[in-house]
Amino acid sequence: MEQIQHLLHWFTLHIEMVYIVILSIFLGIEVIGRVPSVLHTPLMSGANAIHGVVIIGAIIVMGRVDAGNYLALGIGFLAVVLGTLNVVGGFVVTDRMLEMFKKKKTAAKN
Amino acid sequence: MGFSLLTIAYLIGSLTFIIGLKMLSHPESARKGNLVAAFGMTISIFATIFLYRDEDGHKLHNYVWIFGGLVVGTIIGFIAAKKVKMTSMPEMVSLFNGMGGACAMLISILEFKHITDHALVWESVSNLPGFMLISGDVNHLHMLIIVVGMVIGSVSFAGSMIAWGKLNGKIKDVNYNGQTYVNLALLIGLVSLCAWYILKTPINGSVAGIIGFTMTDGTVAHYGMVPSQIYLFYGIIALALVYGVMFVLPIGGADMPVVISLLNSLTGMAAAFGGFLYGNQVMLTGGILVGAAGTLLTLLMCKAMNRSLQNVLLGAFGSNNAKAADGAKDQGNYKEISISDAATVMAYANRVMIVPGYGLAVAQAQHTCHELEKLLEEKGVEVKYAIHPVAGRMPGHMNVLLAEADVSYEKLLEMEEANDVFKNTDVVLILGANDVVNPAAKNDPSSPIYGMPILEVETAKTVIVNKRSMKPGYAGIENDLFFAPKTSMLFGDAKAALQKLVTEIKSL
Numbered sequence: 008m009e010q011i012q013h014l015l016h017w018f019t020l021h022i023e024m025v026y027i028v029i030l031s032i033f034l035g036i037e038v039i040g041r042v043p044s045v046l047h048t049p050l051m052s053g054a055n056a057i058h059g060v061v062i063i064g065a066i067i068v069m070g071r072v073d074a075g076n077y078l079a080l081g082i083g084f085l086a087v088v089l090g091t092l093n094v095v096g097g098f099v100v101t102d103r104m105l106e107m108f109k110k111k112k113t114a115a116k117n
Numbered sequence: 118m119g120f121s122l123l124t125i126a127y128l129i130g131s132l133t134f135i136i137g138l139k140m141l142s143h144p145e146s147a148r149k150g151n152l153v154a155a156f157g158m159t160i161s162i163f164a165t166i167f168l169y170r171d172e173d174g175h176k177l178h179n180y181v182w183i184f185g186g187l188v189v190g191t192i193i194g195f196i197a198a199k200k201v202k203m204t205s206m207p208e209m210v211s212l213f214n215g216m217g218g219a220c221a222m223l224i225s226i227l228e229f230k231h232i233t234d235h236a237l238v239w240e241s242v243s244n245l246p247g248f249m250l251i252s253g254d255v256n257h258l259h260m261l262i263i264v265v266g267m268v269i270g271s272v273s274f275a276g277s278m279i280a281w282g283k284l285n286g287k288i289k290d291v292n293y294n295g296q297t298y299v300n301l302a303l304l305i306g307l308v309s310l311c312a313w314y315i316l317k318t319p320i321n322g323s324v325a326g327i328i329g330f331t332m333t334d335g336t337v338a339h340y341g342m343v344p345s346q347i348y349l350f351y352g353i354i355a356l357a358l359v360y361g362v363m364f365v366l367p368i369g370g371a372d373m374p375v376v377i378s379l380l381n382s383l384t385g386m387a388a389a390f391g392g393f394l395y396g397n398q399v400m401l402t403g404g405i406l407v408g409a410a411g412t413l414l415t416l417l418m419c420k421a422m423n424r425s426l427q428n429v430l431l432g433a434f435g436s437n438n439a440k441a442a443d444g445a446k447d448q449g450n451y452k453e454i455s456i457s458d459a460a461t462v463m464a465y466a467n468r469v470m471i472v473p474g475y476g477l478a479v480a481q482a483q484h485t486c487h488e489l490e491k492l493l494e495e496k497g498v499e500v501k502y503a504i505h506p507v508a509g510r511m512p513g514h515m516n517v518l519l520a521e522a523d524v525s526y527e528k529l530l531e532m533e534e535a536n537d538v539f540k541n542t543d544v545v546l547i548l549g550a551n552d553v554v555n556p557a558a559k560n561d562p563s564s565p566i567y568g569m570p571i572l573e574v575e576t577a578k579t580v581i582v583n584k585r586s587m588k589p590g591y592a593g594i595e596n597d598l599f600f601a602p603k604t605s606m607l608f609g610d611a612k613a614a615l616q617k618l619v620t621e622i623k624s625l
Contacts, residue, residue: 010257010316017258024393027401034135035409042142044421044506045513047414051378052210053141053151054411057134058384059217060158060403063165064224064391069186070169070177072227079230080179084186086223091190092197093217094162098155099198100209101141105148107203107520 049104056097062090124398126164131402133157138410161399162187203521204478208284211377214384215277221270221387222354225263228394233347237332242325247344250327251319253336259394261315264350266390268311268357273383275361280373280380283365286479291366297431300367303360310353318346372429375418379426382411421507422569451587454605456614459581460621466543468499470535472572473519475509476549476584482612483522486548489619490524496622501528503535503545503572505553535572542577548611549583555596564594580604583614 018025042050069083133153140150169177177183194213201209236249282288319340322328330338368376389404391397419426454462463469471490477483490500502524508515516529530538539545547554550572557564558571574580580603587599587606598604607614 013256013258021393021396024396024398024401027398028389028405031402031405032409035138035406035411036413038135038139038406039142039410039413042414042417043144044417045516046142046144046147047378047418047421048207048210048374048513048517049147049151050138050141051374051381051411051414052206053147053154054138054385054407054414055210055214055217055381056151057137057154057158057403058381058388058407059213060130060134060161060400061217061220061224061384061388061391063161063397063400064388064395065186065220066162066165066183067169067177067395067397068224068227068231069179069183070166071171071231072179073234074179076234079227079234080182082223082227082230083179084182086220086227087183087186088190088193089216089223090220091187092194093213093220094158095191095194096198096209096213096216097194098151098158099195100201100206100213101151102148103198103203104206104517105151107517 049101052097052101052104056094056101059090059094059097062087062094065090123164123168123170126160126168127397127399130157130161130164130399133160134399134403134406138406203517204481204483205285206517207374207377208281211277211281211284211373211380214377214381215274215281217384218270218273218277218380218387221384221391222267222274224391224394225267225270226354228263229267229350233342235332235334236342237330237338239325239327239341242327245320245325245341245343248320248325248341249343250322250330250332250338250341252332252334253338253340255319255340257315257319260318262390262393264311264315264353266387266394267354268307269383269390270387271354271357272361272364273380273387275358276365276380276383277377279362279365280377283368284373288366290369296367300360300363303356303363307353307356307360310356314346314349314353318342320346368430375415375422375426375429378411378415378418382408382415385409385411424566451599452605454581454607456607456617456621459605459607460618460625462579462581463493463544463546463618464496464498464622464625466498468501468538468542469493469544469546470501470503470530470539470542470574470577472503472505472545472547472550472554472574473508473515474505474548474550474553475514476551476611478509478514478518479549480611480613482548482610482615483518483524485612485615485619487519487522487524489615489622490528492619492622501530501535501538503532503539503574504529505532505550505572506570508550508553532570532572536576539573539576543579545574545577545580547574547580547582547584548615549585551584551596552594554598555594556598557594557596560597566594574598575601575603578603581607583607583609583611585610 065086069087072079072083134157137150137154140146232251232255236251238249242248319342322339322341332338365376385404385407389401392401392404419429493500504515552566554572554574558566558569561567582599582604
C-alpha cells in the first residue's frame, strides 16, 4: 500500500503535469483532426522531429554526470548525438518533403 | 531569474509545437509550420543548456561533451537528410525515429546508473546479500517512470531499425506458424515483468532494519536495492529490444508507413516519460502531443487503406489463410503479352494512362517511366498518370516519386478525375499496382478490401499489367482484373520492362 501512497502523494505534488498530459492528449488529437491524406507522410515526419525534444532530457542527464565517470559520459554523449540526429534530421527531411508540395502548387498555377 | 527565463523558453517551445503541428496539417502553411516548430525546438535546447538549474541550484556541467554531441549530431543529421533520395524518405524518417527512441532508452539507463553509482553498499544485511542504500529521492514511482520510458524507447528503437531495414530491402519478412502467439506471449511477459519489477524495486530499508540514513548527497535514504535487481533492469532492456524486433518482423514492407507512424507515437510517449522524470514541461507537451497526434494519424492512415490497425499488425497471419482459401477457388487463365506487342499497342494508341504503384517505387523506375512518357508524347500519344490516394500504401508516395523524375504535375490525375477519363482511354499500363485496381473492392462484399475506392481501369479498351509474378498483392487476395479478357500480363521488374519498352518503341 506504500506504492499507492506514493502515487497519491505524487499526484498532489504534480497536479499541474497531470493537467498538461490530459489537455495535450485532446489537443494532439484535435490539432491534426482534419489533415488531408496527401499530408499524412509529411505530418508524420514533422511529428517525428518534434518528439526529438527528448534531446533536452539527454542534455540534462549529461550535464549532471560526474566528470570522471567515462562510461556514463560516453553513454550521455551518444544520447545527445542520437537526440540531435532525431531533431535536425527530422526537421530537414520534413522540409524537403514539403518543398515537393510547393512545387506542385506553382506548377498547377502556370 | 534564470529559472523564470527557462520557464518562458519552455512555454514558447510548447506553443510552437502546437502551432507547428496545426500548420503542418494544412497544405498552404505546412512548410512554415515545420520551421515554426524547429524554431521553438532550438530555443528550448539552448535555454536548457544555459539556464537549467537542478534542485540544488547547480548549473549543468560537461559543456564540452554536450556541445560535441550537438555538433556531431547536427552535421550527420543535416547531411544524411539532405543527401537521401526522395524515394528513400520513409526509411529515413524511420531511422530518425529510432534515434529518438534510443535516446530515450539511454536517458533511462543513465538515470538508473546514476542511482546505482551513488548507492551505498550495506554489507551487514544477512538476508539480502549486497544490499545497498540508494538516494532518498528515489521511490517506486521514480522507478516506474525510468522503466516505462526505457521499455517504450527500446521497443521503438528496435522496431524502427527493423522497419528501416525492411524499407531499404535489407531485411525480409519473417513469418512462421504461431507467430502472433509468440509475440503476444512476449508482450505479456514484458509487461508483467516490468510491473513486478516496479512493485519490488526499490526495497524498503525497514526490511533490513535501516531507516533514515543520511546519504552523502544529503538526502535521507529510506530505500535500498540488491545486485540482482540491477542485472534484472538490464535484462528488461534486452527483452524490450527483442520484442521490438519480433513485433515488426512479420509486417509486410508495404505496411511499414503505418508501423512507423505507430512507433513514432511510441517515441513521443517515451519523450513524455522523460518529461515526468525531470518535471520538464516542454518534453511533456511535445511528447504527449506527438503521442496523441501520432496515434490518430496511424488510425487515419489505416482508414485511408480501408483496413483496421489490427489487420495491419496481425495481417501477415491472416493473409496466409486468405491466400490458401482463395488460391483454390479462383485460378483463372491469364494471357501474357510480349514487349514488342505492348510497344506497338501503346505507340499507336490515342491515349495511354499509367497507373503507378508500389512496384514502381521498389524498382526505382520513375525516371524510365518519365522517359517512356516523353517518347510516347513525341509520337503523338496523350499520356496521363492515374494516382490512387494510397498507391504505394503511403499517401502522397507516387506524387513525390514522379515529382523526383520531373513528371509535370498537370499529368497527374486524382482518382475521381482518372475514373472519368478511363472510358476514353485506349491503353492502361499498370506498373506494380495491385489492390488499388482490384475490382473485388467494388464487387465482392466478402473481400477484405471491399468498400475501398479503386481506379476503375476495366472501363478502358486494353489493360496491360506489369508485375513481377502472378503472386497476389499485399492484402493476399487474388485480383480478377488479371484474368479479365482485355487484360494482358507483362511480367518482369518494372524498370527492366520499361527500358525494354522504350528501346522497342524507339525502333518502331
